[in-house]
Amino acid sequence: MSPGMPSPEQMMGMIAATTEDEIDCGQAFELMHQYADLVDSGQDAAALLPTVRKHIEICKDCRQELEALLLAIHAGD
């Protein structure tokens, strides 16, 4: 097995957390800059854009992109 492989319990936690109304990566991308600026300005991004919050909890790729985006923003602050 791969070193970073999730445990069966983690997998089942992910399955249990699944909801019908999840947005996909494209929809998350459309809101990502807005989400990042909210985080960057200390606002409650998760409450204001809950669908994005939920997506980045599930989607590793989008989460990495948000983290990188926040680093990029900070470089210019």
Next chain:
Amino acid sequence: MIKQSQYRDNDTWLLDLSASGIQRDRALVELRAILLSGLRAALRGWVHASGREFGELCEDFVQEALVQILDKLETFKGLSRFTTWAHKICIRIALSELRRKRWQDSSLDEHMEQGDTMPDTKTPEPDAGMQSSMSMTWLMTAMQEELSEKQMAALTLVALKGVPLEVAAERLGTNRNALYKLIHDARLRLKARMARDGMTMGDLGHG
């Protein structure tokens, strides 16, 4: 309020980048510098951030980003700082390419071979407890009985093996969005199965 930390405000960026001649050139030079400094900071955890190669790599990504940004200028709705939107496009380009490079040499095909699409149910990890082995057995059975072949392959690559969506999508002949939806549907099926089997997160013996 969203703070505008750069010299230009959103309207000025749009005006200048849509202009011609020196007005546009100046804005482009400024935007390039902002994107480059942002990208260098963002990629530190991704590539060995020293030497000429790193600089050249970043400049290539920024160049491609500028083309896309100018192309999509009209789609910017002003819901963030303009530079945040621009950084977002630049980062998507960079990470897509870096992920592809990183996984290029790894033998994904091995993961895709018949019989190796999932961990072996008969030999759980030596240090895995009873709970874990029961969960594993349930998971493997549910996956085999509930999922299509394509869903199984997608979930295995992305959720179990940690392969990036774009890389896995390419291997499976689809795209990132469609792959996310495919996996989402697989998770919904497995969640329904959990309910039918009367499994709750409490059964899994952890918070």
